[in-house]
Amino acid sequence: MPLWFTRGLRRGVVTTRYPARSDPSAASLPTPPAFRPRQLTVQIVDRMIAECPGTALSRAASTLVFDVGACTACGRCARVAPQAVTPSGEFELAATARSVLIKMIPIRGEQR
Ligand code: SF4
Numbered sequence: 001m002p003l004w005f006t007r008g009l010r011r012g013v014v015t016t017r018y019p020a021r022s023d024p025s026a027a028s029l030p031t032p033p034a035f036r037p038r039q040l041t042v043q044i045v046d047r048m049i050a051e052c053p054g055t056a057l058s059r060a061a062s063t064l065v066f067d068v069g070a071c072t073a074c075g076r077c078a079r080v081a082p083q084a085v086t087p088s089g090e091f092e093l094a095a096t097a098r099s100v101l102i103k104m105i106p107i108r109g110e111q112r
Contacts, residue, residue, distance in 0.1 A: 026091060029091050030073040030074075030075065030087070031073055031087050031088045031089050031090055031091050032056075032068050032071040032073050032087075032088050032090065032093070033066075033071070033073075033075075033077055033078055033085045033086065033087065033088060034085070034086050034087070034088040035064060035066065035084060035085055035105045036083070036084050036085070036086070037105055037106050037107065037108040037109070038108045038109055039081070039083045039084035039109050040064060040081075040084050040105070040106075040107045040108065040109045041107065041109040041110070042059070042062065042107060044080070044081045044084055044109065045057075045059050045064050045107055046059065047080050047081070048064075048076075048077040048080050048081060048085075051076045051077060051079075051080050052076060052077055053072070053074060053076065054070050054071070054072060055067065055070050056068070056070040056071040056072075057077065059107075060104075062106065062107045063104050063105065063106055063107060064104075064105040064106075064107055065102065065103070065104060065105075066102070066103040066104075066105055067101060067102050067103075068093060068101040068102075068103060069093070069095075069098060069101035069102075073091075075087075084109070
């Protein structure tokens with residue numbers, strides 16, 4: 001019988017402490033990206049948009065539009081531009097309004 005089961009029976013707790021305390025396994029979850037504006041150029045952004053399998057990324061002039069609600073945290077954009085993309089570490093993405101999941105990220109990198 002698994003240890004966690006017998007321990008749960010003894011203590012009366014059969015689930016993790018989440019959300020009161022973060023679960024240690026959360027550290028290994030894939031999370032949506034965070035972007036570094038100074039490392040973004042129009043060319044890099046367009047390559048990331050082409051690589052994104054969904055509709056999470058788009059561009060409006062010199063702004064990267066990131067729809068966090070459409071992101072699957074697949075990591076393809078980070079593979080295209082590892083210098084400009086880092087895991088956000090944020091997986092709690094519930095929101096009461098769809099609009100708060102749309103992020104406008106200025107493209108501030110210099111063209112090469
Ligand atoms: S992690 Fe995947 S789905 Fe999310 S923005 Fe990057 S390429 Fe698109």
